Amino acid sequence: MSWQIRIEHSTGYRYAAPVISSYNEARIIPQTASGQLTLEASVRTEPAAATYRYWDYWGTQVTAFDVHTPHTELVVTGRSVVRTASARPRPDSGPSxxxxxxxxxxxxxxxxxxxxxxxxxxxxxxxxxxxxxxxxxxxxxxxxxxxxxxxxxxxxxxxxxxxxxxxxxxxxxxxxxxxxxxxxxxxxxxxxxxxxxxxxxxxxxxxxxxxxxxxxxxxxxxxxxxxxxxxxxxxxxxxxxxxxxxxxxxxxxxxxVSPLLGVYSGGTSTSLGVTVAVTRLS
Missing domain, CATH: 3.10.620.30 (C8orf32 fold)
Incomplete structure (x- = not known):
């Protein structure tokens, strides 16, 4: 039986001193592939930043962005709606x-x-x-x-x-x-x-x-x-x-597959951790 699930994923960093600039990439958009269909997906950053997307070598969609205004906290939030499929049975046969x-x-x-x-x-x-x-x-x-x-x-x-x-x-x-x-x-x-x-x-x-x-x-x-x-x-x-x-x-x-990677100029950083909220829609 397939499900439709809404996910909200938030993560980021807090800095000990203002960061002048940072360059980041997030892997938080679900894939569309066999057994799964992503119906909606968005990524928001605080501070706000222009984003662009590409697929990496392994087939994962990456959201890349950089921030050039001083900031002491970076928050990245991904929102998506995905249709999933029931578990595939273990193959009865396959390669020896x-x-x-x-x-x-x-x-x-x-x-x-x-x-x-x-x-x-x-x-x-x-x-x-x-x-x-x-x-x-x-x-x-x-x-x-x-x-x-x-x-x-x-x-x-x-x-x-x-x-x-x-x-x-x-x-x-x-x-x-x-x-x-x-x-x-x-x-x-x-x-x-x-x-x-x-x-x-x-x-x-x-x-x-x-x-x-x-x-x-x-x-x-x-x-x-x-x-x-x-x-x-x-x-x-x-x-x-x-x-x-x-x-x-x-x-x-x-x-x-790290969800959030980046480099920055500024003070030491502390992870804000990860929060995930999920809702079964159907």
Missing amino acids: WQALADEPVTDRFVEFIRPSRFAPDHPELVDAARELAAHHHTPAEFVPAVGEWIRQRLTYRPGTTGVHTSAVDAWQQGEGVCQDFAHLALVLLRAAGLPARYVSGYLHPSADAAVGETVVGQSHAWVEGWLGDWWGFDPTNGVAAGERHVVVARGRDYND
């Missing part, structure tokens, strides 16, 4: 492990097979991935098995990790948030030879949400594994990505 190891696949998806900044390899995790893969006959069975393996070893605990925490750090610490679950899943999937990419976006917190009720939503992260086509799986919650998941960006890991 041998097919994934063949050159056409490894060449095409090399960027999603190699370790990345926040999903580096680690000897113990590589061994765990290969042992886990050996107990599953197909790559399609392996993807949810990875999520179960992670949930047995990682406790969801907000505030214990940050945006620059790697999968290895979170695994050794034994706790983290959705970003850490996704990064650890990438390490295991890639170590077994299965192409996998990081997905960032939003999650409506309630599977039986009332139409018209606005609630606190979540910035969220999950993964997609290549099983002949990309299949989304949420390792934090142990479910396939579905109507409650709104895709904003995809990449190798968080480093490719």
